[in-house]
Amino acid sequence: MDNKQISKAVIKRLPRYYRYLGELMQDGVERISSNELSEKMKVTASQIRQDLNNFGGFGQQGYGYNVSFLYNEIAKILGIDKQHNLIIIGAGNLGQAIANYTNFERRGFMIKGMFDVNPRLIGMTVRGIEIYPVEQLERFIKENDVQIAALTIPKERAEEMAEKLVSYGVKAIWNFAHTDLNLPSDVVVENVHLSESLMRLSYKVSNMKK
């Protein structure tokens, strides 16, 4: 919809704005200025105004921002005002952890099914979500209009599986495997590399001492 390219740094911050605005709503706050919000979030008010103005003038001079309006606008920007169908590849602990997390569904991410190669898991359910054999992937993806696949399998099989998923019509991979996926440029990949996160933590601990 927008023509000018929004910077990656801005996108990265949007979900955090969304989270804070949600909390403000729960607390019954109706309006907030960029200055108040900046104190809460520990960022500059300037950055908040700059970020939001990438998408349009959501505020009002002399008043600030209407919390619930802004909340909904950010939801639209993030595309979480629409439903997304999601499957989980790999029904191990991590896959099950994701399946158990009900908040995703509240944000429009419908977990349609889980898939695994382990015959002992097939047919079991996690919070009502069934585990299917990977042989049924193609049909399932097409029948259920699956756009997103969470990939929680060992890195050795990740790339091959990702390619398969894409060929079946998946548009986005939420990649938990400890490897980079090389996929066509029209496929979206969001990486969650836990081991890298832990190493960054290690760096900070090791180089603390001040």
Next chain:
Amino acid sequence: MDNKQISKAVIKRLPRYYRYLGELMQDGVERISSNELSEKMKVTASQIRQDLNNFGGFGQQGYGYNVSFLYNEIAKILGIDKQHNLIIIGAGNLGQAIANYTNFERRGFMIKGMFDVNPRLIGMTVRGIEIYPVEQLERFIKENDVQIAALTIPKERAEEMAEKLVSYGVKAIWNFAHTDLNLPSDVVVENVHLSESLMRLSYKVSNMKK
């Protein structure tokens, strides 16, 4: 040890270098130039050289970098050449997923125990790691020299628990709770906010179309 401040962007990239170097080692590659590595990793050779030179001259003109030497140097920088004792707070799926991930231990992160409030879980073990009641936290942390705590509990109890952990001597929190922790500045926090990651994915999917 170093005096000049290393930029956050550089630190963020280090674990990825480490991963690629590890793979090169496994493939029996002994030396690599910044140019070859840049092609593999899809970054500029300039960036690689700049990044590494924050920490010292690891390469050699006309030769490139010795893979295993560089691998070990980055391990030292990241502090993963030393052992870190870690506990997991919250023995749900996510906590168990972390406990099951053996690679962490290969990198020196020893998972000493898990803790939960649910009496039904107490005494159970995950891959030999025992689940203890939270009442034993203080003693356990002191007796086992625990530096790092992975926090996989609901956001409502996260801040309070984090403060407790810090008061017991924990120096770093690996935070999976969907909230920001406000802790003393000498405590290290590394956030893994899965719901924010999924929203970023949603943004990318929704604004794709090119």
Next chain:
DNA sequence: TAGATTGTTAATCGATTAACAATC
């Protein structure tokens, strides 16, 4: 209207890339 606060331009800061002399 006066006060408050946005939207937006300009200034600053930091990070990335390019270029090349140093040197193995």
Next chain:
DNA sequence: TAGATTGTTAATCGATTAACAATC
């Protein structure tokens, strides 16, 4: 020595912050 490639300085690019006129 000649060729290759680093280490490092300089140039560019992008992101953040400051400032203030516009306006509710």
